[in-house]
Amino acid sequence: MKVVGIIAEYNPFHKGHQFHLSRARELSGADYVIVVMSGNYVQRGTPAMFDKYTRAEAALRSGADLVLELPVPVATGSAEYFASGAVKMLADTGIVTDLCFGSECGSLMDLQKLADILAEEPEEYQILLRKYLKEGMSFPAARAHAVKDYAPDLASDLLDAPNNLLGLEYLKALKRLHSTILPHTIQREGNAYHDTTVTDGRSASASGIRDSLMKSQGVFTDRILQQLPFPELYKDYEGLSPVSENSFSLPLLQKLRALQDQPLEQYFGVSAELSNRIWNRLDEFSSFSGFTDLLKTRELTRTSVSRALLHVLLDVREYKPASVFRVLGFRKSSAILLKELSAHGNLPVITSLSQAGIPPKELYADHLYESVRSLLHGRPFQNEYRRKMLVI
Amino acid sequence: MKVVGIIAEYNPFHKGHQFHLSRARELSGADYVIVVMSGNYVQRGTPAMFDKYTRAEAALRSGADLVLELPVPVATGSAEYFASGAVKMLADTGIVTDLCFGSECGSLMDLQKLADILAEEPEEYQILLRKYLKEGMSFPAARAHAVKDYAPDLASDLLDAPNNLLGLEYLKALKRLHSTILPHTIQREGNAYHDTTVTDGRSASASGIRDSLMKSQGVFTDRILQQLPFPELYKDYEGLSPVSENSFSLPLLQKLRALQDQPLEQYFGVSAELSNRIWNRLDEFSSFSGFTDLLKTRELTRTSVSRALLHVLLDVREYKPASVFRVLGFRKSSAILLKELSAHGNLPVITSLSQAGIPPKELYADHLYESVRSLLHGRPFQNEYRRKMLVI
Known part of the structure; x- marks a missing residue:
């Protein structure tokens, strides 16, 4: 059984994500797709604009077989913590065979080569790095210059792109864990992350969609709706101040x-x-x-x-990798995955929070998110203990 | 030196309060008026609609000589705690000779007689009270019936009016403290507390003014302004959502x-x-x-x-009476009062918070109030440590 893992935020899940999902399956030849996704808070250090159930549902409807939630300290950690926690979660499943991530460069070979340099720091590279640091450069600048001198055949802008950087961290994490998971990368199509425009006919970035929604004060314009695979999922959000x-x-x-x-x-x-x-x-x-x-x-x-x-x-005091598999949802037709996860995974599988006896303190982040959202949107509070896992 | 004490919330300070202030001075023949006033939170268990400095300033401009702040647990306690803490603060000054409070009935004799019954609970009264309680009445109803039977000459509606009830608690507190402070009462003119209308030509209650401001969404209509002795004090509030x-x-x-x-x-x-x-x-x-x-x-x-x-x-854990005299402001011409207070009072006089070394925890209530207000009104935060005492 081949299972490909995807690490994602899906804030919101757009057509570029849908494309990535089906390409990941093709590229890896996987039978199943497991997504490990941020919950209600994301890596920029902010609340997600859309709650985790809405985002997980969009992914499941678009072909993901199982969506697991990254715990808050992983989801909101720096690139290194985020990548390390997410890759560890995939490895802990015991059933993920492949990892597929998006990158600006689209070349696994280049990223792997760069990751090896950064992870191993060969003598010659270290000398170059120290030289540039001594010249007064910031660390990222010195690193970029040292890499350029050490491996002139690598594209010089590899380190300038956020998804390349995350990809490098995934590769480093796989290496650190001595994981047998096989990495793949897919070149991101459409607008760059930092391009915040939503343009007809091209895929917008999640960041572009969020910015458009902030500007429209929560009105889902046609241009925004065109980017979202299942527009009906957002009816609870229509016309309401976006959560930010x-x-x-x-x-x-x-x-x-x-x-x-x-x-x-x-x-x-x-x-x-x-x-x-x-x-x-x-x-x-x-x-x-x-x-x-x-x-x-x-x-x-x-x-x-x-x-x-x-x-x-x-009240997040320290980095902690996932200690459970929190299941946000799965496809009924792929229910076998849950059994495999229970059989081969290193962590307990949680499908019902109330039955698992999780204390309220552990759910504070979710309850605060839903509290703010309930007052902002004037809608009933969603108690995390009573939320049902999605079954599509 | 005769000094009359007034216990107040002034939320906001209106013309009825102004009348009470000058009547208190006349009635007691006092040289000075000391007001002990709630801070940013009031006895209904809510934040004050107007910050304590604005309210203290209105009182000082209207003839109060010194305004001291009631600590939060006193200001937000039940009638009994509120009265007990406020009367204790007046007694602790060592210089207050008289207390003047408003009441619906306006008869000190009736209130004193009733206070004695309630404080001493004579045998005959106790029997009546128990009888009515046994009949299934609530405590307030049984008490009212027992009082009526025991002292038929007292007006039967004495216990129905909130200011009479507070007055009774003041009298009980004076008695409990064996205080020599001489009580006086002034019949409240104008609308009753529960009458929330603001009517031309009659004094409105503070509650009526607040309700009008909620309805007008912070716009100070002419009718509201007519009730406020110094309308210019509210320019920071004009047109902004009232704090509630x-x-x-x-x-x-x-x-x-x-x-x-x-x-x-x-x-x-x-x-x-x-x-x-x-x-x-x-x-x-x-x-x-x-x-x-x-x-x-x-x-x-x-x-x-x-x-x-x-x-x-x-984070108020328990009732605590004032441990300091927190001076909100005083009249320059009455500066002697501060000296007298330092000389004769039982508590230290605080005129500067930063110098007094008060820890931030003690100011949390004020800082939360100003935090909420600064975001609600889009105005700069007022740091309590750096607030200057008012000198008029």
Whole structure:
């Protein structure tokens, strides 16, 4: 049995994702597709615009056989933590044989070569890296220059693209785990991640779709709908303020006020320096995103700040890989996968939270998400304990 | 030196309060007026619609000589706690000679007589009370009937009016403290507390003014302005959503989600039964006021529920009387009062929070209030540590 794994956020699930899903199956010749997906919070250090069940359902309807949820510290970790936690989860299944990820370059050979250099750091490369660092370059710049000198045949912009970087981390993680999972990459079609426009006839990025929805204040225009494989999944969202980090401004501010002047290094991803900056600038807080902008520095990216603030808000103290397989949904026709997962996986399979005896603290992040959403959208609260796994 | 004390909320300070202030001075023949006033949270178990500095300033401009702040557990306690804490604060000053409070009945003799009965509970009264309780009456009803039988000359509706009830508690507190402070009462003019209309030519209640502002969405109509002695004090509020308990819906929900399923009896005013009701109904939370309505029962008034929820939100664990005199402001011409207070008072006088070394935890309630207000009104945050005492 061949099973291909996909690591995803699907925020929201668009036609580019649909294309990737079917290409992954073809390319790997897999019988089944398992997706490990972020839950209600994503890697940019923000809440997802669409709840995890909506996103999982879109994936299942588009051909995914099983969707597992990445735990919050993995889903909201830096690229290295994210990749490491997601790859470990796929490896822990015991049944995933292949991994297929999107990249800007589309060349597994190039990425593998680069990953080997970065993971092994050969002597010659190290000398180059140190030289450029001594010249005063930032680490990413010095690394790019050292790679260019060491392996001039590699495209020089490999390290400039976010999906290439994530792909490199997947490859490094596979290597670190001595995994037999076979990697594949698919060149991303359509707009680049940073291109936030939604254009007729081309695939938009998830980021472009989110930006369009922010601008339209939650109205799903025809252009947006064209990008979404199952538009009917979003009827609960139509015309309502999109969930964004700024929907969490007051909760974040309240949490910070409650902790005021305590050291925040106890939270995942918060340095002593950032903790000080937070307390020094707290009176200028005007929104989650505004505060993130205030705190970022040349050394500390906006995204790292956002992740750190999110970890304070959600009470995430440390990185922890998944300790269970949380099943968001599966295709009835692929129910065999769940049995295989129980038989071969390294972690217990959770299909019902109330039966699994998970304490409320573990579900705080989800309950906060649904609390904010219920007040923002004036809709009933969805209790995570009572949510049923999706069966398509 | 004669000093009259006034216990107040001034939410907002209106012309009826102005009248009470000058009548209190006349009636007591006092040289000075000291007001002990709620801070940013009030006795109904809600945030004040207007911040404490605005309210203190209106009182000072209207003739109060010194405004001291009641601590949160006193200001948001039941009538008994509120009265007890406020009267104790006046007694602790060592310089207050008189207390003047408003009441619906306007007769100190009647209130004093009733207070004596309720405080001493003579044998005959106790028998009557037990009889009516046995007949299945609620406690307030049984008490009213017992009083009527025991002292038929007292007006039977004395116990029906909220300011009479507070007045009774003031008198009981004075007695309990063996205080020499001389009480006076002034009949409240204008609309009753429960009459929430603002009518031309008559004094509106603070509650009526607040309701009008909620209806006008923060627009100060001429009718509202007519009731406010210094309309210019409200320019920061003009046209902005009034601060209400529902401005605190998300913070309350977040706090409850963070505590989920833990017993809440550790908070002031929360019974085991209410704690259970909170957890059983939490998924139905739609707003602070909506949740209060959901939780109230025949035995547990809406106000007790609101106070209890506020105590959970603000982390108020127990009733504590004032341990300091927190000065909100004073009249320059009455600066002597501050010296007298330092010389004769039982508690330290705090005129600067940063110098007094108060920890942030003690100011959490104020900082949360200003946090919510800053995001609601899009105005800069007011840091309580850096607020200057008002000097008029």
